Amino acid sequence: MSEIFRKEKERRSNALIAMTDAISRRELLKYGTAAVACAAFGDPSFWQAGATQRIVVVMFDGFGPGYLAESKMPVLGQWKRDGIYKQVKGVMPSVTNVNNASICCGAWPETHGINANSYFDEKSGEELYVESADLVLAPTLFERAARHGVKSALLSSKAKTATLLMRGAEIVLTAEHPGPEWVQKLGPAPEIYSREINYWLMAAAIDTLKTRPDIGVLYVHTTDYPMHMWAPEAPESKEHLARLDDLFGQAMKAAPDAAFLATADHGMNAKSLCWDFEKVCAGKGVPIRKAVSTGRDRYMKHHRGCSGAAYIYLKNLQDAARVREILSGVKGVERILTREDAARKFKLMASRIGHLVVLGDKDTVFGELDDEKESFPGLRSHGSSHEIDIPLFVYNAKNAPSADYFSHNLDLARWLYPV
16 A cells, blocks of 8 residues: 555656646556456446447536425436436445545445545555545446447546546546647636536537547546535526536537436535544544544635544554544534444445544534634535435436436446446
């Protein structure tokens, strides 16, 4: 693991922060030919995804059921009416990287290895963002498709997704840092902290459907900035979703032959209280080594680095009972699990999570603060078990499994291109 951490640190300093979609051919060849053993990805009696139907996968970041209920989205209404629609569960913790990797790999974290947006290197003591493809231990949808002779494209508003899930994709685009050819074609992309960047991303997706019919799998990942900023009933949210719905309709017209599969990584809730567990425990005379907010990534304007689940790394394993007692008395802490219990219950990779896993109630998040606790008016975030209910759509998919097959978001494309 330490070698992976070293590589990730080098990427952060040299390339990741300033990444564009002009990923070198050498990198694409490297990741496109990667082969990693993994658990089965579905019954081959389901559709043996060949070369006949294009697949569009929409990972609708932050799109909880409340947003669907509050907005007029006739295209999604058509998908719901004429296809498969279910409210399913996401993966815990309910943060983007965990669920995005689960959807893209069709596997649980115990298999693909992504357990949070950040990870803690217990050997070096460093906390780094999860942004490297080297950390993903299972084949991506793109790698699986490639084994069947199908080309793929990964388009994301967020740069971190492009570097994390790029393996096997022929086209990799991040709207956060688009290459000059995309800017020439579509104009400059809006800033990452905007709803407009999702419109630009969908324009790129529509262009790809029109100009690259050889692309058999198109994976589109939006940003949840609008959900962090606005509740479902807000006019700004309704405008954002109405515009995206119209763009989904344009994508259907551009590729009437295509199947459209859509789900979310997590929902979103207003949060009234945030705790810094390192300061809480130090104040009680039992310092811990590190408290990692599972939602912490470089998009601090979204959530201030605070989420509803935290991994606790102890300085001394003998402190476990006392730390658990201290944190159990913190207002808003809903549940505390040991590493082993959390790995078993949530199908996490035990070697990549803390000694303790702390979950918050609907109103509470955890992160690094100036004080022991703070309140952030207007903060909307996720990470807890209160943001795992999400919608799932399967529309116009030939020989898709029945609705009973789909119980979690990771089932969305798991049945495609079996290994």
